[in-house]
Amino acid sequence: MSIVDEDYEVSICANCGKGEEESSNLKSCTACKMVKYCNRDCQIAHRPQHKKECRKRAKELHDIELFKQPPSQYGDCPICFLRLPLMNSGSRYQSCCGKVICSGCFHAPVYDNHGNKVDNDKQNACAFCRVVAPKTENEMNQRLTKRVEANDAQAIYTIGCYYWDGTNGFEQDHTKALELYHRAADLNYVNAYNSIGNAYETGKV
């Protein structure tokens, strides 16, 4: 069935009906991908009778993509390889290595080389790379800017949130926040897309 469909697809231009041999030159309509044309003029000439069908099919294609089951939002914990929970209190972001670690791995007891227990909670070190957590806001921001320079999407998004809310020593600046959200979104960071949507909805940008 599928082979027949493919053969049918590459055959002819929808407007002038030719182009069996030079089928590689045929370009499909980008919106609906149902019909093919040999050039731009054919597409424009065919548009009036194709418009209605095209819009219907484009909407169907969009719905198929929209209602597909997406991958899980946060993925797995890099230490225990179990799925990260949705609730933010369960997972924490470390400004050192940029890993999101689950609460279980963060809270688990740590032993040094001699088998003595290290007081992890007091030290508050990152469970992944063992760098001690920043103590002041200033230090935290410095580390985040370093991560931003390394193009870490989550750090960029975090700074964007600080700019949007005007917290953590940043001045409120909506346009700059939106810029940073877009940068994080280009790096395929999912939460940034949602924040962009919310930002446009508020009408502040």
Next chain:
Amino acid sequence: MKKSQHYTELAAIRGEVIARWNLGNREGSAGNADRAMKHFIIAVRGGSDESLKMIKDLYLNGFAGKEDYTKALQAYQEYLGEIKSRQRDKAAAAHEKFRYY
């Protein structure tokens, strides 16, 4: 507003659960109960208990069938099974801030 919808949809396609919940709410208030239902069940598979509540509301008000509600409950149980671990339970018992579901 159109721009907002576009980006929220992009987020939902990539797996953002709150965006998905938002889309469900928008469809619901526009009167498209079946589309809202589809959004909510996807969000429940991602672990959103708010969406589960919305599905319950839809079911109680007669917009959704009983099988839809049981499907949603099963999906949420599946999610809980995936995220549960003894280590995380221990952390949650130690401090309120480590509560994870």
